[in-house]
Amino acid sequence: MNATKYHAENDTASIQPGSRWGQVYRTLEGQGIAVAGGRASSVGVGGFILGGGISYYTGKRGLVCDSVVRFEVVLANGDVVLADKENHSDLFVALKGGSSNFGIVTRFDLETFPSTAIWGGIVMYPKVVGPQMINVLSAFTANIGEDPASSSIVAWLYLPTVKDTLIMATYENNEGVINAPAFKEYLAVQPQISSTLRVTNWTSITEELGDPGGLDKSWFTLTFKNDVRVMRKAVELHEALVEEMKATTGEEGFSTICMLQPLPAVTSRLAEGNGGNVLGLERLEENAILFLASMGVVDPEFAPLGMKKAQDWVGAVEAYAKSLDADIEYLFLNYAHGSQSPLRSYGSENVAKMKKVATKYDPDRVFQTLLPGGFKISQVDEATVIRDEL
Ligand SMILES: Cc1cc2nc3c(=O)[nH]c(=O)nc-3n(C[C@H](O)[C@H](O)[C@H](O)COP(=O)(O)OP(=O)(O)OC[C@H]3O[C@@H](n4cnc5c(N)ncnc54)[C@H](O)[C@@H]3O)c2cc1C
Missing domain, CATH: 3.30.465.10 (Uridine Diphospho-n-acetylenolpyruvylglucosamine Reductase; domain 3)
Structure with missing residues (x-):
């Protein structure tokens, strides 16, 4: 189908x-x-x-x-x-x-x-520009409302083929504007290793952002305030993790992603016109940062260890964000690990709403018990969500 x-x-x-x-x-x-x-x-x-x-x-x-x-x-x-x-x-x-x-x-x-022409592509940088990229990403995130047609993702990638961490940034303007003012600071970052920025169409842009595949991968996510201290911590801990993994699996035995991207606060207002959703994003007071952490290993024997190390890394970033009061409860389901609970993070009102709908349309709990995988609303304890929110 x-x-x-x-x-x-x-x-x-x-x-x-x-x-x-x-x-x-x-x-x-x-x-x-x-x-x-x-x-x-x-x-x-x-x-x-x-x-x-x-x-x-x-x-x-x-x-x-x-x-x-x-x-x-x-x-x-x-x-x-x-x-x-x-x-x-x-x-x-x-x-x-x-x-x-x-x-x-x-x-x-x-x-x-x-459909219109699209301007965008991928720019690769050496990791030395990392601190500057974090400042630029933070300013870009704060100002999304001024140019909502422009978007970006910045990711630190450990690549086994290069045996080093490189920074990948994607820049896109969905109205085809070349070098839109929103990207001025990004485009001033030097040196660049490579750039595919051009005017093209969605088919071409989306074919470029692929998943290399082949590795046994775990993904985790967090959301935090647009605070450069948390982003610096995530990157710093990522570098430490890379060194640990090199010593464990060898330089060619793993790959990682430390990805940061803006999560615009306007999404919940835009949702209202279409009936709303259950994500609870109206709790976002300002544009936030969505964090994706990924670990992949070549030898499946190292998968449990790689997953544990990635989990510890994410836990440390979360604890640091909490210590600064910069954490945000929301977990993006599409990036979440099985050990995380994105449905719970939508808040008690939405958890109650989802439980009611599941009971009404699936009274025999077929999708809670017979469908493998995914995040189950029956496994979210409503009482705990409410207690944590108080
Ligand atoms: C290279 C790459 C790029 C990505 N880019 C983005 C991005 O730009 N934005 C973003 O939001 N996410 C992105 N993701 C994450 C992506 O959204 C998730 O991996 C998502 O789960 C993919 O959906 P799927 O249908 O392919 O997955 P599946 O694993 O098939 O499904 C995921 C879950 O949805 C359920 N499901 C799937 N189809 C149905 C259906 N028809 N009815 C009921 N339940 C269903 C499944 O049971 C499962 O629980 C990216 C992932 C990768 C690997």
């Missing part, structure tokens, strides 16, 4: 969940149409949207789940329902962030808009 169909009469596209974003862009771009979707072509549509979904349009249009106008869902009893603002509106809202807890989505109807 991987078809994409554009409906000119109501500016939507029906996308089937077995599709990857690359297929969606290739289909729509040929018709001059765009949707907000994944930033890497290889990523699947289903899990991405149900976990929230950050796109190159997030500053302007909010999260991708809030671009959904209708879900077609197969419920546990086999009924097929359409959930939108008017019909099954509780299910419609819960699916936006609540992942696989309520049914199997068999169609996403997403808002469309005319």
Whole structure:
């Protein structure tokens, strides 16, 4: 089930969940149409949207789940329902962030808009520019509201092929503006190792941001305030981790990612117009930083050790952010590790809402007990969430 169909009469596209974003862009771009979707072509549509979904349009249009106008869902009893603002509106809202807890989505109807040229690409830097990049990322994050069409990601990557850490930055302007003023400070950072910045289309941009694959990887996430001290700590601890891993697996035995990107506070306001979601992002008072930590090992024998080291690294960053009162409770489901609890991080009101919807649409708990993997709402203890919030 991987078809994409554009409906000119109501500016939507029906996308089937077995599709990857690359297929969606290739289909729509040929018709001059765009949707907000994944930033890497290889990523699947289903899990991405149900976990929230950050796109190159997030500053302007909010999260991708809030671009959904209708879900077609197969419920546990086999009924097929359409959930939108008017019909099954509780299910419609819960699916936006609540992942696989309520049914199997068999169609996403997403808002469309005319596609334009895109300016962007990947710039690689040596790690020596790290402190400067953190300052620039922080200023960029603070000022997203001034140019919501521009977005960026900055990541410290330990690459076994290079045997060193390099910095990868992605810059994109979704209106095709070349060197938009928002990127002035980024573009002044020198030296650059390489740059692919150009005017192009989504198919090309999203094919560039791939997952090298091949390694046994663990991902973890945190959200914190736009505070350069926490970002410096995350990078400093990453470098220490790299040295430890080199001594353990050898220089070619692992890879890591220490990724920082803005999470615009405007997303919850943008969500309201489409019925809202369960992410609890209205708690963001200012633009925040989303942190993704990843560890991959070549030899699966080292996987438990690599995971433990990554977990300790993330725990230390979290403790440091807490010590500065710079931590934010929200965990982005799409980047979260199985040991983390993103659903819990949405707050007690949303946990209660998701539990109610799960009980209503799946009274026999089929998706809580028979569907393997994913984050289960039944495993979130509501009483603990409320106690922690008090
Ligand atoms: C290279 C790369 C780039 C990425 N870039 C981004 C990015 O730009 N923005 C972002 O937000 N995330 C990004 N991600 C993270 C990505 O969103 C998650 O990995 C997400 O889980 C991918 O969805 P999937 O359908 O491919 O995954 P799956 O592992 O298939 O699904 C994830 C979860 O969703 C459930 N699920 C999937 N489809 C359905 C359905 N139809 N109905 C009900 N439940 C379903 C599954 O049961 C599972 O629990 C990226 C990941 C990678 C590897």
